[in-house]
Amino acid sequence: MSPARIMIVEDDRIVARDIREQLARTGHSVSGITSRGEAAVELALNTQPDLVLMDIRLEGDVDGIDAATQIRIKCQIPVVFLTAYADDETVRRAGKAEPFGYLLKPFEDLQLRTVIEMALYKHSAERKLRESERRYEATLSSIGDGVIATDERGRVTFLNPSAEIMTGWDKKDAIGMPLGSIYQVTDVNRRPAQQTSIARALASSLSCQTADQAILISRDGREIPIDEKCAPIIGDAGSVSGAVLVLSDTSERRRAASILQAAQANLARMSRVTTMGQLTASIAHEVNQPLMAVVMNAEACLKWMDGAHKDVDEAKAAAMRAISEGHRAAKIIERIRAMARNTPVAFEPLDINEMIEGILSVVRLEFRHQEIALDIDLQPLPLRVMGDRIQLQQVMLNLLSNAADAINASESPDRRASVKSKREASGAVCVTVDDSGVGIAPDIAGKIFDPFFTTKPSGIGMGLSICRDIIESHGGGLWLEAQFPQGTRCRFSIPELQA
Ligand SMILES: Nc1ncnc2c1ncn2[C@@H]1O[C@H](COP(=O)(O)OP(=O)(O)OP(=O)(O)O)[C@@H](O)[C@H]1O
Ligand SMILES: [Mg+2]
Structure with a gap:
């Protein structure tokens, strides 16, 4: 263990001096000594020791427990209590100050060394845990996906800002609620989802993902297409202690897909029109054929109506052929127009x-x-x-x-x-x-x-x-x-x- 700078708060000068000597023997140094609770907080703030050894009984209005509470809040420095007696009430009050250890006076060098090492180790572990929690909190707060965590009964324990926006629920109102009350999903056909993915993950201890797109109905009635991913939180003992749900808003992706689809349809049409353009000669010929037939049949019709060979039936048949050829030409033109048209x-x-x-x-x-x-x-x-x-x-x-x-x-x-x-x-x-x-x-x-x-x-x-x-x-x-x-x-x- 590397040497630590330790502050002593002790109103008995002789005891304080003894502790200083004990600390020197255990390889630690003293950053400051005071006998009063009021001065202890200020001294801790100014000298930033690694640890405070604090007598519970002190001179003045502020006792060791009050001073330790303030040191914890203001400077997050670990405090170990020193006490000559420990009645129940004092132990209960002292517990609230969240000390990192107790030493019953008088104590041996070995006891002092062990308690200091334990306190410094625990404090460093707690600091790392707090840092890690802050890192996760910052990460989860800054990502665009919604994140909701629940306990093992499916009650909300965490909601990041994106999930607040998507669900329309404030974190403070949502915490503790059953997930189903703040998170309502339907399938694409607006049928309520059979079982939420969190319920599935909690029941099966397996990660899952929505196969089809789900629709989230927010608190204010907005419908948001989402993809869901869900994973159980497995505790040290292997049992499920909760689940985490990650929601991605897919509206943008859907919009982009439909824009892409429209662009592809436009491109296809342009290419169609270009290719058709290369066929104009044969298209003209294709239309020209029935038109010629119309003219020829109309001439035949006139011939059968007139003169010595007048035959009304033949004239009618020729007129009928002219009509059907006219329809054929119209059909060809319609087919070509359909190819060029921007039909959905x-x-x-x-x-x-x-x-x-x-x-x-x-x-x-x-x-x-x-x-x-x-x-x-x-x-x-x-x-x-x-x-x-x-x-x-x-x-x-x-x-x-x-x-x-x-x-x-x-x-x-x-x-x-x-x-x-x-x-x-x-x-x-x-x-x-x-x-x-x-x-x-x-x-x-x-x-x-x-x-x-x-x-x-x-x-x-x-x-x-x-x-x-x-x-x-x-x-x-x-x-x-x-x-x-x-x-x-x-x-x-x-x-x-x-x-
Ligand atoms: N039947 C084929 N025989 C030989 N080569 C072919 C054949 N079909 C396509 N290719 C080759 O593939 C290439 C791409 O064809 P694609 O139809 O995509 O474009 P293109 O015919 O060159 O131009 P356009 O956009 O006008 O159709 C052609 O340039 C040609 O080299
Ligand atoms: Mg081609």
Whole structure:
């Protein structure tokens, strides 16, 4: 034990001198001596000893017990009482001053040394504990997550400032309350939670975490989406002595997720419009065909109404054909407008084959112009999935335009692409788009799904990244693989809609 500076408060001068000599023998030094309680507090404040040896009976109005209480409050210096007698009342009063030990006069050197060592050790341990508590308190007060602690019966023992804000409860009102009175949670469907995570942790001694997002209903009725984590506090004997609940407010995260979703939808639409822009020639042709048919049928109708071969039935039939061709043109325009429109994503039951037919009517002619043979092999069954038609058509459009680009970049006279649909045994609907193009070099295979990765002079590099986002939001997957001897296979699958 290192030597300590010790202050003596003793009204008997001879005893005081003896103690000083005893202290010198035990290796400690004396920082000051006084015989009066009033002076003791001031001397302790001024000289800051490591320990005070305090006689209980002193000269003057302030006895040793009062002086020790003030020293504890004002300077947190440990006090050891010295006394020649110990009646019950004195011991009771002395206990309230929280002394670090007693010495019954007269005492031996060994007793003095032991009591001083014990007192200094206990005081240092208490100081470390207080520091550690302050550190935890400061940490818990400054973090953004709410922290609530309870005892083993689920009564609140601690609430940090973030938990006060989230629950709307003041710490002073909440302490001692059953947790359920200050902390009310529901699930996302506003059903009260079956069992709070604290109750679960207390009952099972295991940490737990809310699987689904919970909603905290604050004291003033605010609804805050939260994630909960809870851990039991295990005592030295291994039993649960309480639990700690940590709450994270997830409103910001949710807002950010919905902003991100909106941005992704905008990006997808822009990319769709850009790709559609490259198809204007074939779209114009696609619309032009029924318009020409309208004109021809209207002319035929006029012919059947007039002159020597007048035939009302034929004229009617021609007029009906003109009307149906007019509707066909309108449908094509509507499909194209739907692709360009900023419609919110809408999942509905749909047939993958119908979705594919719809997009093929727009791209088929483009492939013919570019002299690429397009094989279509759709499984002759309704392949029902839950999905957004426009988004899935955008995936097909991106994959087909990548296929056409790859074929145009190849020198090979073999210019083929194919589209297949199939129900898989696993309960998924699978679509493949194959091409006989240049293929994907192994050194770029890991990057093709990266946003803005492109090997084309006028490419944006968003096509595949958007396709993958769309397919994943449908609960499916999208893969690209090399084909033998040349070309690429793009394949995606989406869970089939169960009847
Ligand atoms: N079928 C394919 N055959 C060969 N390479 C392909 C094929 N599909 C994609 N790639 C490669 O992946 C890259 C990224 O494709 P992605 O569709 O994301 O962007 P892009 O086609 O370059 O541009 P855009 O944003 O206009 O679609 C392409 O630049 C190309 O190198
Ligand atoms: Mg592309």
